[in-house]
Amino acid sequence: MSPTRKTRPVSNRRGATSEAQPRPERELRAITDNFFRIAKSLGLREVEVHVDEVIEALTRFANNTIHQHVAEHGLNVSLRVIVDGRTARVTTNRIEEDALRAGLESAASLASSQPKDPGLLPLPGKQKYRSVRRFSPPTAALSAETRARAVKNACALAESKGQTAAGIFSSGQSQSVLANSRGLFAAYRQTQAEFSITMQQGSATSWAKANAADFRAFDPLGLAKIASEKAAHAANPMELAPGRYTVILEPAAVLDLVGFLFYDFAATAVHDQRSCFSGRLGKLLFGQNITISDDVYHPEQLGAPYDGEGIPRQRVVLVEEGVPRNLVYSRRSAKQAGKRATGHGFALPNEHGEAPMNLVVGGGKTSIPEMIAGTDRGLLVTRLWYIREVDPYEKIMTGMTRDGLFLVENGKVTQPVRNFRFNQSILEMLRNVECLGPSHRATAEESFEMVVPPMKIRDFHFSEVTKF
Amino acid sequence: MWDYCGHSLDVAWRRGATYADVRVMYHRQRDLTTKSGEVGTLDQSESIGLGIRVVVNGAWGFAATDQLTRDGVAACAAQAVAIAKASALAKKEDVQLASEGVYVDSWQGPCQKDPFEIPLEAQLDLLLKADAAMRGVKGVTLSETDMQFRKIDSWFASSSGSKIHQSRVHSGCGIVATSFKGDAIQKRSYPNSFGGQHILGGYELIEAMELLKHAPQIAEEAVALHSAAQCPETRTTLILGGSQLGLQIHESIGHPIELDRVLGQEANFAGTSFLTLDKLNNLRYASSIVNVVADARIAHGPGLGTFAYDDEGVPAQCIDVIKDGEFRGYLSSRETAHLIGLNRSGGTMRTEGWNRLPMIRMTNVSLLPGSWTPELLIADTDDGLYMDTNRSWSIDDRRYQFQFSTEIAWEIKGGKKARMLKNPSYSGITTEFWNSCDAICNADHWVLWGTPNCGKGQPMQTMGTGHGASPARFRNVRVGTAFSNE
Numbered sequence: 001m002s003p004t005r006k007t008r009p010v011s012n013r014r015g016a017t018s019e020a021q022p023r024p025e026r027e028l029r030a031i032t033d034n035f036f037r038i039a040k041s042l043g044l045r046e047v048e049v050h051v052d053e054v055i056e057a058l059t060r061f062a063n064n065t066i067h068q069h070v071a072e073h074g075l076n077v078s079l080r081v082i083v084d085g086r087t088a089r090v091t092t093n094r095i096e097e098d099a100l101r102a103g104l105e106s107a108a109s110l111a112s113s114q115p116k117d118p119g120l121l122p123l124p125g126k127q128k129y130r131s132v133r134r135f136s137p138p139t140a141a142l143s144a145e146t147r148a149r150a151v152k153n154a155c156a157l158a159e160s161k162g163q164t165a166a167g168i169f170s171s172g173q174s175q176s177v178l179a180n181s182r183g184l185f186a187a188y189r190q191t192q193a194e195f196s197i198t199m200q201q202g203s204a205t206s207w208a209k210a211n212a213a214d215f216r217a218f219d220p221l222g223l224a225k226i227a228s229e230k231a232a233h234a235a236n237p238m239e240l241a242p243g244r245y246t247v248i249l250e251p252a253a254v255l256d257l258v259g260f261l262f263y264d265f266a267a268t269a270v271h272d273q274r275s276c277f278s279g280r281l282g283k284l285l286f287g288q289n290i291t292i293s294d295d296v297y298h299p300e301q302l303g304a305p306y307d308g309e310g311i312p313r314q315r316v317v318l319v320e321e322g323v324p325r326n327l328v329y330s331r332r333s334a335k336q337a338g339k340r341a342t343g344h345g346f347a348l349p350n351e352h353g354e355a356p357m358n359l360v361v362g363g364g365k366t367s368i369p370e371m372i373a374g375t376d377r378g379l380l381v382t383r384l385w386y387i388r389e390v391d392p393y394e395k396i397m398t399g400m401t402r403d404g405l406f407l408v409e410n411g412k413v414t415q416p417v418r419n420f421r422f423n424q425s426i427l428e429m430l431r432n433v434e435c436l437g438p439s440h441r442a443t444a445e446e447s448f449e450m451v452v453p454p455m456k457i458r459d460f461h462f463s464e465v466t467k468f
Numbered sequence: 469m470w471d472y473c474g475h476s477l478d479v480a481w482r483r484g485a486t487y488a489d490v491r492v493m494y495h496r497q498r499d500l501t502t503k504s505g506e507v508g509t510l511d512q513s514e515s516i517g518l519g520i521r522v523v524v525n526g527a528w529g530f531a532a533t534d535q536l537t538r539d540g541v542a543a544c545a546a547q548a549v550a551i552a553k554a555s556a557l558a559k560k561e562d563v564q565l566a567s568e569g570v571y572v573d574s575w576q577g578p579c580q581k582d583p584f585e586i587p588l589e590a591q592l593d594l595l596l597k598a599d600a601a602m603r604g605v606k607g608v609t610l611s612e613t614d615m616q617f618r619k620i621d622s623w624f625a626s627s628s629g630s631k632i633h634q635s636r637v638h639s640g641c642g643i644v645a646t647s648f649k650g651d652a653i654q655k656r657s658y659p660n661s662f663g664g665q666h667i668l669g670g671y672e673l674i675e676a677m678e679l680l681k682h683a684p685q686i687a688e689e690a691v692a693l694h695s696a697a698q699c700p701e702t703r704t705t706l707i708l709g710g711s712q713l714g715l716q717i718h719e720s721i722g723h724p725i726e727l728d729r730v731l732g733q734e735a736n737f738a739g740t741s742f743l744t745l746d747k748l749n750n751l752r753y754a755s756s757i758v759n760v761v762a763d764a765r766i767a768h769g770p771g772l773g774t775f776a777y778d779d780e781g782v783p784a785q786c787i788d789v790i791k792d793g794e795f796r797g798y799l800s801s802r803e804t805a806h807l808i809g810l811n812r813s814g815g816t817m818r819t820e821g822w823n824r825l826p827m828i829r830m831t832n833v834s835l836l837p838g839s840w841t842p843e844l845l846i847a848d849t850d851d852g853l854y855m856d857t858n859r860s861w862s863i864d865d866r867r868y869q870f871q872f873s874t875e876i877a878w879e880i881k882g883g884k885k886a887r888m889l890k891n892p893s894y895s896g897i898t899t900e901f902w903n904s905c906d907a908i909c910n911a912d913h914w915v916l917w918g919t920p921n922c923g924k925g926q927p928m929q930t931m932g933t934g935h936g937a938s939p940a941r942f943r944n945v946r947v948g949t950a951f952s953n954e
Contacts, residue, residue: 088511
């Protein structure tokens with residue numbers, strides 16, 4: 001987050017002049033200073049402000065050509081007031097004096113319109129934060145033309161293989177300031193880039209995706225090659241009967257299922273008795289090879305080192321060797337439970353409380369090829385799709401396989417298979433993990449990015465088959 | 469606002485755009501929730517900005533900014549042009565747009581009672597009373613309520629000369645009672661799950677929903693579900709309540725008919741569609757009593773898909789999607805219309821806000837009413853299930869195979885509604901399911917349901933869509949698979 005970081009920006013001369021530029025941090029500080037001055041003039045003594053600026057661009061392609069290509073620059077000021085034991089929030093993207101004044105007056109009016117909240121806490125004071133560096137100047141400077149050229153190369157690969165490519169290449173930067181009238185001040189900025197590609201060969205498809213703070217952490221053409229090779233092997237899938245199968249879930253598939261546990265780890269969810277961990281904390285619930293933490297400081301994670309109230313995020317071991325041990329707490333839920341806040345609260349006011357947003361699932365040493373080699377009969381799953389919760393307490397999830405499902409026989413991948421619907425309890429699944437691979441940052445579409453391993457799981461329940 | 473529109477179009481034109489359109493949009497939103505007797509969310513937000521879409525060298529570019537100054541919008545237009553030039557590097561064919569008229573118009577959607585003018589105290593008081601009414605039922609462990617109001621003003625201008633201002637209000641509300649007992653969580657929602665009912669209109673919707681009247685009933689049902697029998701795993705006759713049927717339409721008709729999906733433009737994210745172009749006018753999608761339209765006109769009703777013009781300046785239309793069971797039409801845009809032999813867009817390009825590109829979206833995709841009443845439908849059913857209020861939904865990426873579960877079901881035995889069942893679910897293949905429809909209830913029981921949370925596109929856009937439906941009957945449907953262990 002240091003503006004003096006000595007990395008030479010890589011910009012394309014033709015594109016550079018057209019890219020939007022972020023405001024200097026001093027301008028964001030000026031907005032907060034102005035905000036506090038106006039609040040004081042209105043007699044509002046307990047106030048908080050978030051200033052968030054986003055610059056994002058996305059190159060989207062399909063049928064081997066760019067069909068959508070967009071860029072966006074916006075800034076939001078989100079302010080909160082506390083008036084006589086009541087609180088409310090107003091958000092605007094206008095930063096002029098009259099807009100901030102109107103926002104504060106609206107928030108005060110909204111707050112005054114409700115009953116007193118006996119559980120409302122005063123604003124927190126100054127905090128100390130661990131430094132995290134997640135800003136890549138070359139990524140911030142990535143131009144539309146550079147993205148377009150990478151897409152062109154991926155499309156050329158597809159055409160050379162008789163395939164059709166679709167996907168995105170996005171890049172952007174964001175910066176945030178959070179401050180309150182008790183002297184708390186937190187600032188954070190990051191960059192982010194993402195490449196996702198689906199390769200289609202006839203009716204067969206496959207997919208690969210990566211996401212990182214620095215676009216140099218992944219190779220778009222390399223991802224295109226992975227998807228291309230898998231699509232070539234996915235043609236003419238055979239139909240298998242539904243039932244229970246040993247599965248090898250690639251990291252994206254693990255991510256998309258395990259990610260659905262994230263809110264169950266919220267102390268507020270357990271208090272509200274809607275978490276699958278209600279009545280189960282401290283008991284062996286998963287296999288002893290399952291350990292899950294929340295750790296924003298993990299080198300492959302992104303995100304600010306503080307929560308919606310500005311409380312520093314702590315690393316929390318949520319599941320230790322199969323036993324759910326700890327929850328995450330906002331200041332409010334911590335006070336209710338007699339615990340310390342862990343820095344996972346959402347911006348107030350809200351009814352959800354908190355959640356871990358930087359899950360890290362402990363891995364093992366078995367690579368995917370080794371998992372395949374050790375499987376007599378099973379299925380290799382590239383990706384899952386349209387996952388929804390069927391039963392909240394047993395955590396039964398339904399969804400589909402997508403973009404590459406393959407039969408494994410006698411230690412080898414032998415055949416593509418038609419896609420299945422699954423109805424599978426995550427609790428049961430994490431009791432049936434036979435081995436895990438190394439954990440790395442993964443990205444998919446149903447859950448937010450996590451650090452997860454591939455997993456080999458027995459008795460995974462497929463209930464129906466579709467037509468492709 | 470027109471000055472910003474005009475200036476950005478001028479800049480785009482001077483820099484080489486052969487076509488451009490621009491939207492200035494102002495959104496205002498209020499969100500209220502309560503949970504177990506306390507106010508949860510109490511937020512109000514506003515956002516204003518400009519997005520410009522251009523064609524340069526035969527390729528698209530789009531840029532958006534919230535810096536509403538002459539310099540700000542000029543820079544935004546210049547950026548859109550630069551992006552379009554970059555797009556042209558990987559272009560296969562030039563963009564072609566179906567011709568469209570030039571319109572100068574202003575339209576305001578229906579809104580009898582402006583929800584932003586209703587005292588907040590009254591809104592919270594209603595929610596807290598409904599919350600209390602649910603908690604008053606023994607066994608309820610969590611009570612939740614919500615209201616959401618949005619006011620959207622948009623100013624559209626194009627290089628062809630159109631200038632269209634539209635103003636509309638969306639309102640929604642819902643309540644949920646949850647009961648945790650033993651090893652199960654059961655819940656009931658009213659008037660619908662996942663945020664309730666949403667319409668194009670004002671506070672009159674909230675008053676019409678009669679939340680206080682229904683709160684005790686759904687709370688009692690949530691508790692009673694613990695004692696109910698498990699939904700069996702079998703094949704049987706299925707009657708779906710209107711709100712669940714609305715979501716069934718959304719997932720298994722609304723999405724497959726989006727022409728951008730059909731053409732592969734969503735292949736990487738939302739998926740494609742089994743409705744390949746060869747199936748137009750050549751597929752028995754449903755039984756002959758099924759008629760489905762995509763109708764954005766106000767004459768269809770105050771839905772979340774109702775407007776006067778879409779976000780590329782095409783007037784609202786009614787499109788036959790399924791006529792007497794036959795597949796008749798896709799949702800199209802100015803760019804895609806010619807691919808299905810149309811000389812005009814179907815007017816379904818919509819954007820979430822000023823910072824997003826318009827894309828093909830559902831409008832109001834509705835099942836037209838039949839002739840039955842719910843009472844006659846049940847009386848005419850010897851053995852079956854009645855399922856109501858969605859609990860989960862999932863469908864494959866080509867929209868063939870689906871599975872839905874609902875909050876509650878009842879057995880139908882000998883033409884009468886019998887015992888309650890818990891954990892109901894059903895599944896099937898889209899065309900097989902719709903071809904098994906043999907009865908649809910009449911217009912007296914038809915409701916234009918609002919789905920406020922339809923996600924699509926990259927970057928993701930959330931859009932409200934409308935789905936008119938009345939209860940309907942389907943034969944030989946597979947039920948109970950979600951909880952099967954086999």
